[in-house]
Amino acid sequence: MAIKHKHSIDIDGDLTFSAGRTVTIPNGTTAQRPGSAAVGMFRYNTTTNEFEGYTGSSPAWGAIAGSGGSSSGTVTVEKNVYTGDGSDVTFNTSTAIVSENNVQVYLDGVYQSKDNYTTSGSTVTMSTAPANNVSVELIHIVAVSGVIARDNFTGNGSTTAYVLTMSISNENATQVYLDGVYQSKDSYSTSGSTLTFSTAPPNGTVIEVIHMEAVDTSSLNQNNFTGDGSTTAFTLSASIDNETKTFVFIQGVYQEKSTYSISGTTLTFSTAPQNGYTIEVMAFSTITVGNALADNSITHAKLENRYTAINAIGTTSGAFNIDWSLGAVHTFTLGGNHTGTFINFKVGQTIDIILSGNHTLTFDATSSGTAAMRKVGGVDYDGSSSNQIIQVVCVSEDSTTPVFYYNCATWATDTTP
Numbered sequence: 231m232a233i234k235h236k237h238s239i240d241i242d243g244d245l246t247f248s249a250g251r252t253v254t255i256p257n258g259t260t261a262q263r264p265g266s267a268a269v270g271m272f273r274y275n276t277t278t279n280e281f282e283g284y285t286g287s288s289p290a291w292g293a294i295a296g297s298g299g300s301s302s303g304t305v306t307v308e309k310n311v312y313t314g315d316g317s318d319v320t321f322n323t324s325t326a327i328v329s330e331n332n333v334q335v336y337l338d339g340v341y342q343s344k345d346n347y348t349t350s351g352s353t354v355t356m357s358t359a360p361a362n363n364v365s366v367e368l369i370h371i372v373a374v375s376g377v378i379a380r381d382n383f384t385g386n387g388s389t390t391a392y393v394l395t396m397s398i399s400n401e402n403a404t405q406v407y408l409d410g411v412y413q414s415k416d417s418y419s420t421s422g423s424t425l426t427f428s429t430a431p432p433n434g435t436v437i438e439v440i441h442m443e444a445v446d447t448s449s450l451n452q453n454n455f456t457g458d459g460s461t462t463a464f465t466l467s468a469s470i471d472n473e474t475k476t477f478v479f480i481q482g483v484y485q486e487k488s489t490y491s492i493s494g495t496t497l498t499f500s501t502a503p504q505n506g507y508t509i510e511v512m513a514f515s516t517i518t519v520g521n522a523l524a525d526n527s528i529t530h531a532k533l534e535n536r537y538t539a540i541n542a543i544g545t546t547s548g549a550f551n552i553d554w555s556l557g558a559v560h561t562f563t564l565g566g567n568h569t570g571t572f573i574n575f576k577v578g579q580t581i582d583i584i585l586s587g588n589h590t591l592t593f594d595a596t597s598s599g600t601a602a603m604r605k606v607g608g609v610d611y612d613g614s615s616s617n618q619i620i621q622v623v624c625v626s627e628d629s630t631t632p633v634f635y636y637n638c639a640t641w642a643t644d645t646t647p
Contacts (some may be wrong), residue, residue: 332369340483390427391426394425394441473492538557554573
């Protein structure tokens with residue numbers, strides 16, 4: 231039985247539903263969010279296709295895990311670089327720091343233990359002022375959910391460019407180590423999935439690249455120990471299912487993943503850290519490792535326009551372009567005899583062209599006119615009907631002689647296949 235009630239209901243107690251039943255929560259677009267929201271509100275956002283809740287802090291509305299939307303989140307990793315003068319102990323990040331665990335500090339590329347500084351708001355205060363001309367780099371991780379990947383290479387003294395397993399959307403979200411020493415962002419650049427050093431790493435140098443596509447900072451935890459020269463196994467505060475989720479430093483020097491292993495809450499070094507050496511372990515207890523996408527995780531809205539959109543060209547005159555990147559369906563009316571030139575096509579892509587106009591249409595895909603246009607079937611476009619459709623598939627995107635198969639037909643309303 232359905233009951234409609236257009237007023238607020240306050241329940242002082244528990245609300246229990248029978249097994250097998252569901253609850254339909256309010257839904258609407260981003261623009262339809264309540265004007266006077268209250269902390270704890272919960273709804274489904276039809277613009278982003280995910281559940282969201284109101285926290286009151288920035289951002290006020292945030293995605294709720296398990297919503298079925300994209301799992302990669304939106305990463306924000308801030309970098310601030312200063313130069314020490316021997317007296318300043320305070321340095322600022324761009325935004326307020328929620329947790330000290332979200333900050334990494336490097337002095338001339340050497341990682342600093344959390345014991346060497348404190349944080350308050352957007353200020354990082356060092357216990358000792360960095361020496362004159364020392365580079366001070368602050369890495370502040372600010373994000374909601376995500377992916378972490380690791381790539382390993384060996385330098386040969388000449389190669390500067392290395393291809394990673396996933397594309398880099400934000401250079402600040404990378405950490406690069408040569409033989410365990412952190413590299414300043416000034417020493418390399420990124421473009422797509424390629425990382426390029428300004429100077430080729432020496433022959434035999436171990437190169438490790440950590441890339442955080444997005445990180446759930448609430449799952450970031452820190453463990454500190456002191457070596458005694460004999461102990462190799464140390465117990466962490468949370469269970470870790472993959473060593474890629476950890477960053478380990480001994481005396482501020484980053485440790486390669488090959489120097490230790492992890493099983494549950496136990497981290498075991500292959501060689502015991504020396505007596506008195508500080509050990510710091512930063513770990514993500516809940517984070518997706520790698521760049522694999524979950525089944526059915528890519529929505530229609532996340533696909534390129536070339537596979538989903540309708541490109542309305544309008545009425546054409548003279549030569550014109552049919553840009554395959556703008557849509558899967560292209561509509562236009564011929565205003566004369568024209569040549570439609572295909573551009574930005576991809577092999578395997580199919581487009582539908584819906585057109586009208588009693589004029590001739592010639593297809594081309596190169597300025598030299600060497601594209602191979604292969605008609606399937608014997609129907610020609612003659613403009614006698616406004617309901618004409620041409621379907622084209624690209625079978626080769628060769629730069630000099632691309633190949634296309636196409637066929638023409640008319641359509642009419644008919645519910646019977």
